[in-house]
Amino acid sequence: MLSKKEKKLIREIWERLSPVAEDIGADALLSRGSAHLSSHGKKIVLAIAEGAKDISQLTVTLAPLQTLHAYQLRIDPTNFKLLSHCMLVTLACYLGEGFTPEAHAAMDKFLSAFAAVLAEKYR
Amino acid sequence: MVEWTEQERSIITNIFANLDYEDVGSKALSRCLIVYPWTQRYFASFGNLYNADAIKTNPNIAAHGTKVLHGLDRAVKNMDNIKATYAELSVLHSEKLHVDPDNFKLLADCLTIVIAAKMGSAFSPDVQATFQKFLAVVVSALGRQYH
Numbered sequence: 101m102l103s104k105k106e107k108k109l110i111r112e113i114w115e116r117l118s119p120v121a122e123d124i125g126a127d128a129l130l131s132r133g134s135a136h137l138s139s140h141g142k143k144i145v146l147a148i149a150e151g152a153k154d155i156s157q158l159t160v161t162l163a164p165l166q167t168l169h170a171y172q173l174r175i176d177p178t179n180f181k182l183l184s185h186c187m188l189v190t191l192a193c194y195l196g197e198g199f200t201p202e203a204h205a206a207m208d209k210f211l212s213a214f215a216a217v218l219a220e221k222y223r
Numbered sequence: 224m225v226e227w228t229e230q231e232r233s234i235i236t237n238i239f240a241n242l243d244y245e246d247v248g249s250k251a252l253s254r255c256l257i258v259y260p261w262t263q264r265y266f267a268s269f270g271n272l273y274n275a276d277a278i279k280t281n282p283n284i285a286a287h288g289t290k291v292l293h294g295l296d297r298a299v300k301n302m303d304n305i306k307a308t309y310a311e312l313s314v315l316h317s318e319k320l321h322v323d324p325d326n327f328k329l330l331a332d333c334l335t336i337v338i339a340a341k342m343g344s345a346f347s348p349d350v351q352a353t354f355q356k357f358l359a360v361v362v363s364a365l366g367r368q369y370h
Contacts, residue, residue, distance in 0.1 A: 192339035198278045201257035
């Protein structure tokens with residue numbers, strides 16, 4: 101699904117942004133209309149950054165989060181799409197021209213795969 | 224009917240007042256063709272779309288992107304009646320161009336990303352929400368005459 105080049109692009113972007121994970125997470129969540137979620141946003145972004153380090157191992161990396169989302173949180177998967185979109189917008193704001201169409205495409209694919217893995221245990 | 228606050232109206236007019244139509248239009252359309260490659264099916268006659276670089280430098284795509292963006296001016300000038308404003312264009316896209324209306328949202332999302340990249344931190348959550356509300360109304364109007 102994701103080419104070697106795309107995986108590298110994604111890894112690099114998240115490596116670069118890990119120091120500002122808190123800000124990105126807060127921005128992405130705020131865009132959803134929520135308010136008190138700055139630390140929660142950081143948690144989410146760090147989980148995504150972790151997944152980006154070795155995309156071929158997503159199912160292994162996310163196993164505990166899969167269980168959490170399926171049996172406890174039961175977040176409606178539509179919300180994953182909304183948050184992914186806000187994440188892309190936030191990345192565009194931070195990276196400007198650096199968020200090229202290629203990076204955008206790769207990131208969109210990655211976030212979709214991430215969301216799909218997260219929802220795998222739902223049914 | 225869609226209600227707009229004074230703040231929302233001013234956010235939209237400001238975004239469009241400061242817009243470089245050639246730059247943003249071409250970027251938004253080429254981004255859509257790159258990120259969602261199936262949309263290329265509507266541009267078979269536009270020349271070389273073989274890879275991202277070809278798409279980014281294709282003059283037909285650039286011109287068309289600019290045209291589409293100027294098409295949004297109509298909505299900016301008629302925010303209280305966007306549905307009627309796009310009735311004809313909706314028929315065109317349905318009967319003549321046969322564009323699947325799901326694609327309107329894809330282009331809208333790409334335009335949002337391009338504007339976000341330009342505005343950086345000025346593209347706050349409030350601005351984003353307003354801009355997305357505006358585009359959602361446009362997208363809905365364009366899909367209205369499909370049967």
